[in-house]
Amino acid sequence: MKTIAGAFALFLLIAVTAYLAFFYAPIERTMGPIQKIFYLHLPSAFSSFIALGICFYANLMYVFKRQPKWDWLGVSAAEVGLAFITVVLVTGPIWAHPVWGIWWTWDARLTLTFVLWLLYISYLLLRSMLEEPDKRALFSALFGIFAFLDVPLVYFSIRWWRGQHPTPVIMGGPGSGLEPRMRVAYLLVWGAFTGLLVLLVNARFKLEAMRADLEELQREVEVR
Amino acid sequence: MSLLSNTSALLGKELRTEVRSRELLTTTVVFILIVIVLFSITLHPTTSESQRLGPGLLWVAFLFAASLMLQPCFLREQTNDTLSALRLSVSDPFAIFFAKMAANTLFLLLTELLMLPFFAGFFNVRVLPVLPQLVLVLFLGSLGIAVPGTAFSAISSQARMRELMLPLLLLPLLTPILIASTEVTAALLEPEPALRLAGLGILVAFDVVFLTALWLFGEYLLEE
């Protein structure tokens, strides 16, 4: 019941923020309407980082506690995080093409995002290649920990690299020249996306718990 | 029985095995050569392009070769379940990783040094004046490849599609190594060679972070 009420409230919030983003916030001067994809792009990026953090925490907890629920949380956060990162990677080019005339460029942020996307995918692929549940949970948790430790290193190395070979930065920094009305819309969307993250991870977690139960029943049947 | 004596004993075993069979070094050298030749043929760079593209291609070739060379690392311990024998004998499980990682770093470094003359020839770069600095980069980079590579070799040896899983897990994670090593190598091979300390710093940071992670979590990677 609570989940349905929460989902409904979130739906309303998203509807409100969508209205704000498209109609309340003014059209950006230089880029035109396409700039509004910004309201999708950055909050998604932010949500994916939170998901990454949740995944890392879950991975650590599993390695030390070995309770299945941490494994469920890890995979839920990873899948939802992957979804958000995919949104970032898709909205980037959609924005870049009309504005810059190119579909892709290896600027710092996009490069980092792409590597992050690859790491998420590796994590999920590894899970699909490990059949035994305990081993799958342990090894993917260990890989997840290594991958998370890599992220700051990737960030700094890319920043340094782009410092050596500067390219134009797609999308500008957050809050760079945001009008007050834009800022309101942006903050609310940001809140909505965080709510969406929580809702999705929760739903995926419950699904994983059911899947684990099903797997267990299947194995018991096979034995008999 | 200390970590150091265990490690040196195991390192001796790794080296002795390789000296007797020579299978890793020869195949890896040939592989790198093939990759570089293929790159050169398809891109057929001019001299100035060579000097710009060379370092990047070289390190990509190293990464590909390493992800193949690291496969047998733990697979060969499965043949007669010698891994169990090691686990029963050593006082600190980290010795197993430490020794393998040291051996892998050494093998990688050796193949890279063997490749340098070919690289200098194909890409028209002068390596002799900056040889000590080059060896430093090669060493730090190889260590960076070997540490997570050895860890993931343990993981992938227990997964399906293990030959593909290792590169899949390893290569995205090694982005900082690729970026930093390429930049530092390129700077060393310019007409006015320069040593990019920031790049070296990234390599050192990477090595330290992952060595620590392996030390903390290594024993879990060995679990059955």
Place this chain on the structure above:
Amino acid sequence: MTPTSFSPTGIRFENIDKRYGGLYALRRVSLEIAAGECAVLAGRNGSGKTTLLRIAARLVRPSAGSVTFMGNTKDVTAEMPQLGFVAHATMVYDELTAEENLALFARLLGIAEPAARAETLLGGVGLTDRRGSLVRTFSRGMRQRVAIARALLNEPAVLLLDEPAAGLDPQGVTWLAEALRRMRDAGRTILMSVHGESEISSLATRAVRLDAGAIMADTQTGGSLHSILTFAGA
């Protein structure tokens, strides 16, 4: 084979569970092997014998329960005793010689003079003349001898063997039985899994039968060696 310099140690399994996903390889197994006892585990394939032995060897983590070791007085020993483990896999390196293998493991175990100990043990298993040969060139029987030698390197108080006679010819089985007899008489605790009655199982003073991860019968609580072994055979 080697001078006895260990203290007799027994094994206590308490409520051992081992799950692989939904499957229970071992289900609430509690068992006590007294110091110096020679016990066999009987049961069909998949009954949990290998898992139990690997848990005792600390190679596998139980999902629940614990394994402790006890001295003669049945108090839990403070330190981990030396364990020897022999499996169906030889657990030695094919690409090294018999001597190199034993010296390596002796060094890892922290034995003072690894080469000397290796030589002694190789002599004990009758492989002195083949010590410089690569294990790759050995027959199954000879490999098993190297495996036993490796297991004895650290003067184990407890020997765990998983179907040690598998793949051995009759001569090999006789040799193994004799080697195990000497170890038993020296006071080492032996727990081994077997597949039915044989020269090996006749050394035992205790038999336990496992079926689907649970203890079905135990000579300690009634039942003869013969009945436990033959009922479970194959």
